[in-house]
Amino acid sequence: MTITAPSFAPGATLSGDGVEFAVYSRDAARVELCLFDNDGAKELARLAMGRDESGFHRVFVEGATEGTRYGFRADGIYSPDHGLWFDPAKLLVDPYAKQLDRAFRHDGRLAVFSIDTADIVPKAVVVRDRPVAIEPPIFRPGGFVYEVAVRSFTMLHPEVPEAMRGTVAALAHPAVLAHLKRLGVDAVELMPITAWIDERHLPPLGLSNSWGYNPIALMALDPRLVPGGMKELADTVAALRAENIGVILDLVFNHSGESDRHGATLSMRGLDNLTYYRHVPDRPGELINDTGCGNTIAGEHPVVRQLVLDSLRHFVRHAGVDGFRFDLATILGREADGFSAGSALLSEICADPLLKDRVLIAEPWDIGPGGYQLGNFPTPFLEWNDRYRDDTRTFWRGDSHRLGAFVTAFAGSSDIFSRHGGEETRSVNFLAAHDGFTLMDLVSHTVKHNGANGEDNRDGHNENHSWNNGAEGATTDGAVLSARRADVKALISSLFLSRGTIMLTAGDEGGRSQGGNNNAYCQDNAITWMHWDRLDDGLIEHAAMLSTIRKRFPALSETAFLRDGDVEWLTLSGHPMSVADWEAPFNGTLLALFRTADLQQQQSVRLAIAINRTHGEQALALPPSEGHGWVSLISVNQPPVGLLFPRSVEIFVEKY
Numbered sequence: 001m002t003i004t005a006p007s008f009a010p011g012a013t014l015s016g017d018g019v020e021f022a023v024y025s026r027d028a029a030r031v032e033l034c035l036f037d038n039d040g041a042k043e044l045a046r047l048a049m050g051r052d053e054s055g056f057h058r059v060f061v062e063g064a065t066e067g068t069r070y071g072f073r074a075d076g077i078y079s080p081d082h083g084l085w086f087d088p089a090k091l092l093v094d095p096y097a098k099q100l101d102r103a104f105r106h107d108g109r110l111a112v113f114s115i116d117t118a119d120i121v122p123k124a125v126v127v128r129d130r131p132v133a134i135e136p137p138i139f140r141p142g143g144f145v146y147e148v149a150v151r152s153f154t155m156l157h158p159e160v161p162e163a164m165r166g167t168v169a170a171l172a173h174p175a176v177l178a179h180l181k182r183l184g185v186d187a188v189e190l191m192p193i194t195a196w197i198d199e200r201h202l203p204p205l206g207l208s209n210s211w212g213y214n215p216i217a218l219m220a221l222d223p224r225l226v227p228g229g230m231k232e233l234a235d236t237v238a239a240l241r242a243e244n245i246g247v248i249l250d251l252v253f254n255h256s257g258e259s260d261r262h263g264a265t266l267s268m269r270g271l272d273n274l275t276y277y278r279h280v281p282d283r284p285g286e287l288i289n290d291t292g293c294g295n296t297i298a299g300e301h302p303v304v305r306q307l308v309l310d311s312l313r314h315f316v317r318h319a320g321v322d323g324f325r326f327d328l329a330t331i332l333g334r335e336a337d338g339f340s341a342g343s344a345l346l347s348e349i350c351a352d353p354l355l356k357d358r359v360l361i362a363e364p365w366d367i368g369p370g371g372y373q374l375g376n377f378p379t380p381f382l383e384w385n386d387r388y389r390d391d392t393r394t395f396w397r398g399d400s401h402r403l404g405a406f407v408t409a410f411a412g413s414s415d416i417f418s419r420h421g422g423e424e425t426r427s428v429n430f431l432a433a434h435d436g437f438t439l440m441d442l443v444s445h446t447v448k449h450n451g452a453n454g455e456d457n458r459d460g461h462n463e464n465h466s467w468n469n470g471a472e473g474a475t476t477d478g479a480v481l482s483a484r485r486a487d488v489k490a491l492i493s494s495l496f497l498s499r500g501t502i503m504l505t506a507g508d509e510g511g512r513s514q515g516g517n518n519n520a521y522c523q524d525n526a527i528t529w530m531h532w533d534r535l536d537d538g539l540i541e542h543a544a545m546l547s548t549i550r551k552r553f554p555a556l557s558e559t560a561f562l563r564d565g566d567v568e569w570l571t572l573s574g575h576p577m578s579v580a581d582w583e584a585p586f587n588g589t590l591l592a593l594f595r596t597a598d599l600q601q602q603q604s605v606r607l608a609i610a611i612n613r614t615h616g617e618q619a620l621a622l623p624p625s626e627g628h629g630w631v632s633l634i635s636v637n638q639p640p641v642g643l644l645f646p647r648s649v650e651i652f653v654e655k656y
Helices: 150-154 168-172 174-183 229-242 268-276 302-319 329-333 344-351 386-397 403-410 478-496 537-552 579-583
Strands: 011-015 018-024 030-036 043-048 056-062 069-075 144-148 187-190 246-251 283-287 323-326 359-362 382-385 427-430 501-505 567-570 589-598 603-612 630-632 648-654
Touching: 018 268, 030 056, 043 056, 069 268, 144 174, 150 168, 168 174, 168 229, 174 229, 174 537, 229 246, 229 302, 246 302, 246 359, 268 302, 302 344, 329 344, 329 359, 382 386, 386 403, 386 427, 386 478, 403 579, 403 589, 478 501, 478 537, 478 648
Parallel strands: 144 187, 144 501, 187 246, 246 323, 323 359, 359 382, 382 427, 427 501
Antiparallel strands: 011 018, 018 056, 030 043, 030 069, 567 589, 589 603, 603 648, 630 648
């Protein structure tokens, strides 16, 4: 065994005759590399690692090969009150681990000092880097993002082989691809597929995390979802790209599953707690909890910034993904004085040669001071727009004085995204996401129903801007069911006709329900699994048709803010909207008249979008045609009938 020269990469690096291991710890007195047998069960050796002046501990193991199982042990002062958690009894996962031999599982021993955990902690596996050809992203701002929880999306698919269900590979199955192509999806956004651990309160309740937003190893794929490792992900990305569908990974760099002071010691806490996590100034034993998950990753620290950047590069180099969605992304911009759009980490992501052309999507909030930062992320970040969600929901619910807010959101939220001199929207418009009601539950429940989560219905958001159409939850009342279906169609129409990027959560196009559970993160069961046999094919066809319309008329997906001449806002009688019309408390009708290219007719046309929020039919008078008359795109090629049905959106185009 020999020690290498100072130039090295963190993690495990294969060379011609062995493997170099390197891990950072500023405060550990001693770090050991632990090698295991091929089953990861028997510890074969402990090797002392030498520390260099930069704080990295490293060792070269001659004869080590691809497939070697390993972990670390760090010794030093154990004083949690001072932020020091060194305990050589704890086997620690490499923060740079690229593959694990098993999934994480919660065990009380992980949080108890001096009890050995080698038998329950996954072992990192040495892998050889296999880069893929890096192509430009398929997805472009203004496109259609489809949010997917891989396991729940495929577990019950009747055409996917049972052995493949619940895995990333299932997304490349012809039947799944056919569904994505039918919908016109531009990119799938995969909820976390990196390795995570259950929150400690779930196992006693017989529950498990089904979303994955509780990571430990930031680069390693979870063996439950990606048993074939990086090759499985790369092959799936390639299969989707072949169908012109990009892949966006939802990643969590804001906290880890080691949680609060009473949580597990699995990786970063045991290696260098004071470096990897943020602490209250002058109180190193007190973790900052800007995430609500017990800890906050210190994205301002150079070592942590490097880990995040290397993780992103890893997924581009070795899987060819289009880009990333960042959970609680305000954390990435947090520095000593609060959030900064010019933070070192955000700036480095935007400037990195391998990352700067990737799709970057921020969830622009956390629960810390000044945590709500919608509209304040740097270009080219797109941002989840909860204002769009709430303004559209309250408009369709029937709240008063909501027309102006709805139209502003519908047109790209210029009030938010022009604040810093922006000339185009960076909004990701959505009406429902993994966190909250499904779209059908939104119109079927006035309150959440989270009893199955084991927290006496205290968890989850209380204000959902929802309505039930006359009955709470499941019902056999035909009129109620019909009203709910009409509302879902109207909501989907609003989304697909909105300017900017749009996002639909898998299953919402077919009326998927979670029984009113608006925080189903812990329901890895029939509550969240997509029941393909129960989906409403008529609703799916409606979404697919709207997706086609969106692609046909560029005005709907363009991101530049609307200018004079791009659109006219009219009453349903065809007259320009007056101030009184805009300010009428319960006005729920509108006619938007766009001038846009028609890629089917291959010329400039006028496109009319008529909206009726009311529960009664409304007279509709389109402007005189400049061509050969107006035809409906919803009731394909039919002329307008002079009426707009209740709770509906209609689309017309002129024929030339």
